[in-house]
Amino acid sequence: MEKVYIAGIGQTAVGELWKRSLESLSNEAIQGALKEAGKPEVDALYAGNLLASAASSQANLGVKIATNSGLDGIETMTTEAGEASGAAALRLGYLAVRSGYVRTALVVGVEKYTDIVGSSVENVISQTMDYDFEAMQGLTPLGQAGLLMARYLDSYHPPREALGALPILAHANAINNPYAMYRRAISTDAYHKAGLVCDPLNLYDAAPYADGAAALLITSDEKLSQTAEKAPIEITASTSTIDALALHDRPDALAFSAVTISVQKALARAGVSWSEIDLFELWDAYSIFGILSVEACGLAAHGEGWRWLAEDDHSPKGRLPLVTMGGNKARGFPLGAAGVYQAVEAVQQLRGEAGANQVDGAKTAMIQAMGGPASNVITHIFSKL
C-alpha cells in the first residue's frame, strides 16, 4: 500500500458569493493547491459537493470543474455524503492514492448554495435528512439540532449560556483567518441574548450556510510533498461510519455513536492516542453537535461535554485546541465543502502557517466531518513527518 501525502492546499474566502460559479470557485482553490505542489501532472479530481444537483441543476460536476481548469482527460467523480461530502472526497482520494492506481489527485470541496434564493434553500438543505419521515413533517436540519438541544438541556440541566462556549471560541479564532466569513468576536452576553431560531437553539448556535471551495493536492510521491518552504504531511488515518439518517431511528439520539466508532478506528489506524492529538477540527455545524461530539469521542462523559468545552481552554494555546481557524460557525459553513476546509486548516497548523492562531509544535491533527447529526461521520488524522 502506498503512503498518502498532502502536497498542496488552496481555498477561497467563504461567504455569500453571488457573482461566482461552482467552477470558478473551484478553480481558485485548485490553482492554489497546484501551485504549492509545483504544478505536477494530475491523474484525478474528486469533487465533494452536496447541492449542485438540487440547487444548480448541475450533475457530473467534476467534469465541469476539470474542463474549466484545463484538466483534460483525467478521472473525476463526485462524492456525496451530506455535509460530509468534502470529507468523502478526501477519503476517496486517499483510497485511490493508497491503492497505487492513482498517483496524484486533486480533492476539491465546493458549495454554491446562493444559486437559489428564498425558502427553496430550506428544501434543498433538508435533503440531508430522511425525506419521507423527517423533511415531510416540516423538519429541517436546524430543527434536528433544536430537538437534540432541547433533549440535552432537559436531560443534564447545564446553564443555558454555557452552551455558547464553542461558538464564542470559533468567533475568537476566526478573527485571524483571512478566509473566514465572520472575523469578529461574540461575547457571552451577545450569545445569551441572541434570537431563538429553533427554540431552544439560537442564532449563534447554528453555523451560517455559505459558498466556497477548498482543494488539496494529494500524492504517493513523497518528493512532491516536500519543499524548502513546507513540511510533508501524511494522512495516517481515514475512517467513515454511519448512523441512521433520522433521529427517530436511533436507540439514543444523544449518543452520536458513529462518532465513537469513527474516532476509535482512526486512532487505532494512526497508532496514536488522544494525548498525541495536538488539535481537533471538530464539527460545529451546531453548537450542540460539538458538545455531543466530544462526549462521543470520549473526551468528556455523557452530560459533561458542555462543561469540558466551557471550562477547559481550547484556544490555540490550550490543552486541546478546537476549531482553530474559526470552524463552521465563524469561518462559515460551506456545507459539502466544509470537510476540505477543515483539512486545509489542519495542514496550515501542521506546517506552522496558522499565523496568530498557530498551535505551538503541532505534529498531529484530527479532523472530523458529519453528514446530518452524525448520520455519516468521516474522520482523518494528519501527521507532520
Place this chain on the structure above:
Amino acid sequence: MEKVYIAGIGQTAVGELWKRSLESLSNEAIQGALKEAGKPEVDALYAGNLLASAASSQANLGVKIATNSGLDGIETMTTEAGEASGAAALRLGYLAVRSGYVRTALVVGVEKYTDIVGSSVENVISQTMDYDFEAMQGLTPLGQAGLLMARYLDSYHPPREALGALPILAHANAINNPYAMYRRAISTDAYHKAGLVCDPLNLYDAAPYADGAAALLITSDEKLSQTAEKAPIEITASTSTIDALALHDRPDALAFSAVTISVQKALARAGVSWSEIDLFELWDAYSIFGILSVEACGLAAHGEGWRWLAEDDHSPKGRLPLVTMGGNKARGFPLGAAGVYQAVEAVQQLRGEAGANQVDGAKTAMIQAMGGPASNVITHIFSKL
C-alpha cells in the same frame, strides 16, 4: 495491493416501478448479492446514483439504503458521474478494496426516476449536460444524441436503417433476460418506421429511462468469492476518463476521445488485447453512442462503426458479442444504476449463468459506462480465474 474479486451479484427487474422506493429496490439487489456470497460481514456500501437528490429530495442515500437493509455502523458514500454513477461506485469499491483499507464492500447502483412525473423528468435528466450553456438553450440528452447522429449521417452517409443494428441486437438478446424491461424483438422494418423524437433520432435509437437496482459484493478475500457453484471473478482493470460535458467544448464531437483513452488504459492494466475480450457490454444509451464508441475503441475506423455493427455478428454466438443481456436499450436504462447492471450481466456470462444468451467459454469481459456523450467514461475488465 490487494486483488479484488466479485463474490456476489443481485438485481431487480427493470421498469417503471411506481410502487417501489430507492431503498426497497436497493435492498432487493443487496440481499441477492449478500446471499450469493454467504452473507459475509460488510465494511462499506457505495451507492451509485444520479437522480435521488433532484428527483427524490434524498441526499446521503447510502445511509438510507444501509439502515433499511440493517447494515448499521458501516461506511457509505454516494458516487455521481452522470449516467456512469453506478460504474463510479464500482470504481470506488475497487479502489477501496485494492487499497487494503476495506475488505468487503457492497456496490449498489440504484435509480428511481418515477418519483417525479411530467416534463420535470427532462429537467432532472438534463443536469448531466452543461447546464449554463446546453440545458439553458433547451437541449436535452436526447437532443445531444440527435446532434451527433445528424452530423454522423451527414459526414459518412451510411444507409439510415443500418444504424438500427445495435437496438435490434439488444432487443433480440433481452428476450432471454428475465430482468429486462422489453423482452421482444424489433424488426429492421419497425426500426425504419419508428417515429422521430429528435430528428434524425427515432424512438428506437434511445434507451428507455427506467427504475431499478443492481448490486455487487466485492472483496479481497478470494475464498469468499469461490463456492462450488460459481467461479471467482477478478476485476483486472478499472479506468475512468473525462471529456468536456458540452459537445461544443470538444475539438471533434464525433471522436469520443475519452472512450479511446479509457479503453487503452484498461487493456494495458489487464494485460490483454481486444482478441482476448470475449464480450463487450458497451454503452447503448443511444444507438449513435454505440457506433461512436466502437470507432473510438478502435474496433472500426471512423465512419465505419455502423458497418462493423451491422455487418458483423455480435450476437452471443458471434465474434465479439455485445449487449448480451439486452443493453440499456432493451434491458432498460436505469441511468445511474446501469453501470452496475452491466457488471452483473458480465458476471453472469463469465460464470456461465447467462442461459440462452451464454457466450461460449467466456473468460474475459469488458464493460463500459458513460456519463453524457462520453463526457465521463468508466471501463472495467473482469476475468474468470
Place this chain on the structure above:
Amino acid sequence: MEIPRHWRLQKQRYGLVGEICPHCSAKIFPARDVCPECGGEAKEPFRFSGKGSIYSYTVMNNAPVGFERGLPYTIALVKLDEGPTVTAQLTDLGANKVEIGMPVQMVTRRIKEDGDERGMLIYGYKFRPVMG
C-alpha cells in the same frame, strides 16, 4: 410533483402503519425491509395505537416550501408506547405548555402543500396532547 411517492406512503402516513417482525416481534416504524432488532426480513404490517409521549420538541420559525402557512409550528420526537420513535408536528396545543414526557395521541391532519400549481394537499399524522 411527487404524487407517486405520497401515494406509496399513504398507509404509513394516514394510519401510522409500520411493521411487526415475524421473527422477534419487534414493532417497527417507519417500515423497513430488514428488522433492526434481529436482522430478519420484516414484512408484516402493524398499526400503531398512536399513543406516546414527547421525547423532545422544538419550534420552527422558518419552513421549507409547502410548510410556510403553518408557521410557527412545533415539531417533536414522539416515543410511541409500542417502542419506536417518530418525528411529527404537534397540533391542537391550545393553551397547553409543551413538555418533554407529556403524553400525546396521533391525529390525521394536513401536513404539506405540494409545491406546484396544482397545490396538492398531503395529509398525515400529527400528535396532540392527551386530554384530561
Place this chain on the structure above:
Amino acid sequence: MEIPRHWRLQKQRYGLVGEICPHCSAKIFPARDVCPECGGEAKEPFRFSGKGSIYSYTVMNNAPVGFERGLPYTIALVKLDEGPTVTAQLTDLGANKVEIGMPVQMVTRRIKEDGDERGMLIYGYKFRPVMG
C-alpha cells in the same frame, strides 16, 4: 428561482461575450478560467461577431420545463467564424430548410421562462439564417 446565475451570465448570453487568451490569442466561448489551447489564465473579454455556420442540428419535440411554448424547436451546434462552437436554438427559419454548413447569424431572443410563479423571462442568443 435562479436569478443570481442568470444575472451572472447576462453578458455572455446577451452579447456572445467570451474571452481572448492574452497568452496565445485563442478565442474562447463559453468563458473559462484556463485557456484550453495553452493552459494560461484567461480573463480578457472578447465579443464574438455572431457569425458562424451550422455544424449539426436536431429538432426537439419534447422540452424541459420552461421551454414548452416554443415546441417544436430546432437546436444546433454553431461553429463560430472565430473558432469556438456554441449550442443554440435556431430562429426566424421561415421557409428555409436547415442544412449542415448553412451560414447563420446571432440574434437576441427569449430563451426560457423561469419555472416559478413570477414567470421570469430569460433572454439570450439564438441564431438565424443569414439573408441573401
